[in-house]
Amino acid sequence: MDFSGEETIKAPRADVWAFLMDPHKSTECAPGLQSVEVIDEKHFKCTVRAGVGMIRGNFNFDVVWQNMDEPSHAEMVANGTAAGSAVQMNSTMDLEDDGDGTIMKWSANVRVSGKLAGVGGRLMSPVADRMTKDIFGCIRSKLEAGNA
Numbered sequence: 310m311d312f313s314g315e316e317t318i319k320a321p322r323a324d325v326w327a328f329l330m331d332p333h334k335s336t337e338c339a340p341g342l343q344s345v346e347v348i349d350e351k352h353f354k355c356t357v358r359a360g361v362g363m364i365r366g367n368f369n370f371d372v373v374w375q376n377m378d379e380p381s382h383a384e385m386v387a388n389g390t391a392a393g394s395a396v397q398m399n400s401t402m403d404l405e406d407d408g409d410g411t412i413m414k415w416s417a418n419v420r421v422s423g424k425l426a427g428v429g430g431r432l433m434s435p436v437a438d439r440m441t442k443d444i445f446g447c448i449r450s451k452l453e454a455g456n457a
Contacts (some may be wrong), residue, residue: 320452326380338447352431394425
């Protein structure tokens with residue numbers, strides 16, 4: 310599945326970058342977050358409670374930022390597993406100044422396998438859309454309120 314979008318955040322680009330690159334801050338916006346463990350500045354692990362329909366579980370994700378060009382561009386690779394399912398995500402984000410705010414252009418390719426893949430894109434797409442809106446809404450509210 311492929312997703313992409315553009316978000317406007319009323320905060321300076323350097324602040325948006327710093328928030329997104331801090332695993333403790335950025336994962337606060339991940340629905341179902343159970344835990345986060347920082348390995349180094351570009352690598353962290355987290356456990357997220359997620360699922361679609363009756364297929365639910367704790368996914369253990371290994372997340373790595375790469376090809377970083379601060380404060381403009383980064384790519385993220387996330388691999389997650391849960392009992393009988395796996396998720397692989399490759400995403401890209403580009404940040405641009407927009408007056409006193411920031412425009413974030415992003416894209417993600419998500420591949421699922423196992424039990425979760427059996428649910429099909431028809432059920433997964435609405436869940437992914439809702440999660441994406443929730444995540445960006447949280448990021449926006451934290452940065453725009455100055456609580457980042």
